[in-house]
Amino acid sequence: MISLLNDYSEGAHPRILALLTEHNLAQCAGYGEDVYSEQAKALIQQHLHNEHAQIHLVSGGTQANTVIIKSILRPHEAVIAAQSGHIAVHETGAIEATGHKVIVAPSGADGKLTPESIADICHSHTDEHMVKPKLVYISQTTENGSVYTVDELTAIRACCDALGLYLHIDGARLGAALAANKALSLALIAQIADVFYIGGTKNGALIGEAIVIVNSDLQDAFRFVMKQHGALLAKGRLLGIQFLGLFEDKIFFESAQNAHANAMYLAEGLRALGCEFLTPPQSNQIFPIFPNSVMAALQEQFAFYTWQAMDAERSAVRLVTSWASDIENIVLFLQQAETLLNEYSVS
């Protein structure tokens, strides 16, 4: 069974494991103050073109979002997210567990927030009987595989400035976004966001996300909040060595490129077979629509999620590629799909 379920099915890029092994017995400071973490942070700052950005390494995305939002907001303040946003749906109320409401904005199939939806929310929150929106959360790429353009990001930034809101970008799949849109860069993201994180787990690392706090007003005492939330690993070296490897050896960008290229090849191939898509394929998550019988037959050989029933006969599915995807498996998928779709159209 070949899995296209997600981008965290395998371990780490082999080079990452090699580095962990190479430095294994060196003794170093705990809790993220090791030399590897220091070097990794300096390296990331270079990519950001911003030596004042504060960087913290944590183990996962829910943890990153929770610590960031908890650290920023006062008790009565809330975060705005798209209805399909990860913090709004798939983090088991982690943000609410820190005391804050997630205000959801209706979002289309692309899962994006817009300046209009943000402004609408702010204008309807008028007094102390309602929470005060203070932070905007967007995911890049979104949970639906779409990618915010530079113009869209710039417009959201302007909207945040006008309304006195901070902007946090969930970059669990930021590598995928950079691979999908060459106009984007880490430096650009650092210019637009107040805070964001660079996802390692879904892009070549065993675990690890690098939180970047650009806005200096939000930097104070962040390590306290991390520790309080169990996000300071005793062996912070585990994160430091991995991010050093990701950026020193460009594994971060190469891993994302591999995932992207495989996804685009797959999308092109499916389109050539006459497939329609739930949303336009943009990044390493694509959502083709298959007849249910074809879907079922494919699922005998490939693991992937059924996403949404389109009608009585057809469903959209989610296919995800990763740093570890092998083009041979993609070719196999396309061949199998072609055979099944042909059989289906004949029947």
Added chain:
Amino acid sequence: MISLLNDYSEGAHPRILALLTEHNLAQCAGYGEDVYSEQAKALIQQHLHNEHAQIHLVSGGTQANTVIIKSILRPHEAVIAAQSGHIAVHETGAIEATGHKVIVAPSGADGKLTPESIADICHSHTDEHMVKPKLVYISQTTENGSVYTVDELTAIRACCDALGLYLHIDGARLGAALAANKALSLALIAQIADVFYIGGTKNGALIGEAIVIVNSDLQDAFRFVMKQHGALLAKGRLLGIQFLGLFEDKIFFESAQNAHANAMYLAEGLRALGCEFLTPPQSNQIFPIFPNSVMAALQEQFAFYTWQAMDAERSAVRLVTSWASDIENIVLFLQQAETLLNEYSVS
């Protein structure tokens, strides 16, 4: 510089890294439902002689304590800990951040709770104007390196039963306790505690603690609380493979034995040199007392913490050994100490 600062200065036991590398490209389910985690849990259940114990793997000790306590307590309930307990002092208010008071009991130099101190607290919490004690937290070994005996643990268990309290044992250094007292075993701990965790981070793993929920009343929906707290790793395999290695290959017990043997050798050697100790050396953390000048000279070659000033001239220090400790370094430390103490007594 040789470090005796703590037991998390190095990476992982080489066999752990080898296993991670060996299984790296196998595709498996996320969020702790991978085959390695399943196997590791089954193996641990065997060690516990309890197939009904529920096991969950998380990344660190603060996270383990927080998720456990948050999951167990209702809003008005509190946890009792020794004044020197990790949750009371060194977790940046993580328990309070989940809404619960940590009631501290005065504890002696050994850092242990006693049935008397627990009962005193319960009897002074009389009505709804005060929190309701519901859970007892002890660390085995304690933060001061002491080890609860079987009798002490049994007495605390009886006290908890009499007072309607749950018992949680923080086993960040449970391996060290087992190595220190052969009358203890994982199975015994599982008979005494309602919930506990087996520390991997400080005993041979890169990261990882195995939470064991013995009391079935406390097992419901634990994974929800984990996810809410950011404690479900997407690549749960990282924890599964490590705990499989720790217990399949007995690395857990051998690592603890190495730390213990080195600490006892060091303690014996220092005692032979006439050293006194803040507390009797029992496990891999020992607290010898040195003249300040000797301490300072030792710290030029060895890294370790000054723990407590004894008087104007002498200080207790903390020396910690680990799974990675090398007896040659211990011998070196003793030789250096002998030389310095001789010089000191002559002067």
Added chain:
Amino acid sequence: MISLLNDYSEGAHPRILALLTEHNLAQCAGYGEDVYSEQAKALIQQHLHNEHAQIHLVSGGTQANTVIIKSILRPHEAVIAAQSGHIAVHETGAIEATGHKVIVAPSGADGKLTPESIADICHSHTDEHMVKPKLVYISQTTENGSVYTVDELTAIRACCDALGLYLHIDGARLGAALAANKALSLALIAQIADVFYIGGTKNGALIGEAIVIVNSDLQDAFRFVMKQHGALLAKGRLLGIQFLGLFEDKIFFESAQNAHANAMYLAEGLRALGCEFLTPPQSNQIFPIFPNSVMAALQEQFAFYTWQAMDAERSAVRLVTSWASDIENIVLFLQQAETLLNEYSVS
């Protein structure tokens, strides 16, 4: 200026103040254990036909909802509410501040939850990556003045039973509901809900809501949670005497009846003038639609809220009557409206 803004613009029913004055110097126990509170609770139990129902008196509605929900839910559990539900919108994130998500169901103009909307939410919350719905919150009357029928309540109860959910009824305006629908009674509400509260603040008291916990599984330690939330008044007598007055002297029912009769008279009068309504007038909050110029002219003499623009020329407004409403003012309003509407239709 005559206010139709809300039902809490005046003080208390004069009989309540008389009772407070009458018993003023009697010394009694604090924190709700006074003789008046005990008597009031016994009296309410009689109205409920349920001597096992646990009753607690608190100062306000947000406090009642917060303490109830906080006491019931475990950390990962959530409450379902209509999009327009008070806890979802107008309590400044009070529920989230206790760590729990409020899952909103889309609701129509009537602001009601339906079994279908509840079931949809439960079916879409499938695993530990999402919060677990455990409690349903409805308001009776709703925030839009509508009243759940006995059949609707029964259907929601059945839905809750089928899905393993508790049901909480926010009765800030429960008096208004009883006045509006004679098939309802306190005893019936107590048969349907697991927990609810009887609003005093908006129905003749100075302050005060009586929380009723019918389900014995939810009764344990409730006073602890109240105290923790600052909801145990030192002079609990203030609440006890008022609820004693409300039910001993039937002020509760008479006050609600006065508000209802005034509202119905007003609604009938407006309908006779050709007014349309945003939602069918059912209780003491009604939502007639006026031409904007008429509305503005009325607002020179009467205070009331503009609720919603219907189109460029017309707006729905909210008119609220109370225990203290005087029919002469209602007649005045109708006269004025008639004059203004006539002028408008001529122009």
Added chain:
Amino acid sequence: MISLLNDYSEGAHPRILALLTEHNLAQCAGYGEDVYSEQAKALIQQHLHNEHAQIHLVSGGTQANTVIIKSILRPHEAVIAAQSGHIAVHETGAIEATGHKVIVAPSGADGKLTPESIADICHSHTDEHMVKPKLVYISQTTENGSVYTVDELTAIRACCDALGLYLHIDGARLGAALAANKALSLALIAQIADVFYIGGTKNGALIGEAIVIVNSDLQDAFRFVMKQHGALLAKGRLLGIQFLGLFEDKIFFESAQNAHANAMYLAEGLRALGCEFLTPPQSNQIFPIFPNSVMAALQEQFAFYTWQAMDAERSAVRLVTSWASDIENIVLFLQQAETLLNEYSVS
């Protein structure tokens, strides 16, 4: 049975009830924006000699402390209190329920914090593994009836300034302190504290505490936090009218003076009978020591709390006077005590 149990056994000063009755049917704005609240706040500002102080009226002391502390602290920050401080012991973990640790300083029989104890705590909280002390909480009068002198308050203020701490004074019995020490005044308290509250519940009101936020850095959005915590009463007039009465008619000061004079008369009388005291009588709570048999006999006629066993034969008790205390009852108590003590000394 005559109660000396506490200072909240009776209702309100009759003038307060008269004012509530007088203004009962006036319609006014809700949620603390009524004309009475506005007038009361202006009046209090005059007493403070500070027109920039922000004033908010809430229903009780636990609520006041909770909202204040929650509003001020960031997640990792903690409040320092005496071991006997109300927030540390008798608020059912209300502060921890908002996520913050209460760090307790050992305190003597007087229940006071000292600059030394505050500094000790700050110096032992060294890094991000521990919470960060940010706020000092003292009660004036203390829970033990003692009164901070101007010098003591000034020294604590200086200590707070030196250490970057805010100072909050719990004034549940601030009236009692002002009556006990004429060098104190509301204006002086407002110069020393960053925030404090003026207790009404225990000094003549039915309910109500006036929170004063002097430090403008702490004023932002306070009403949001109040509303979130259920501390904005719909009929805020109930608080406004009472505080207007308390300060317009000097009931606040007269009530405190009555409690104080009765307590001092009682203390002098007992001293004349040879009684010893647990702590020197300073305010409306006094702690005389009686032979147990005398105590028991007194408790047949007077209600009061046994506070602490002194030895096998004697106990300290707590006697509390209030705004409503009648000197005739005090005289009766002294006569009875004299008789019983005489009998005891003869036997």
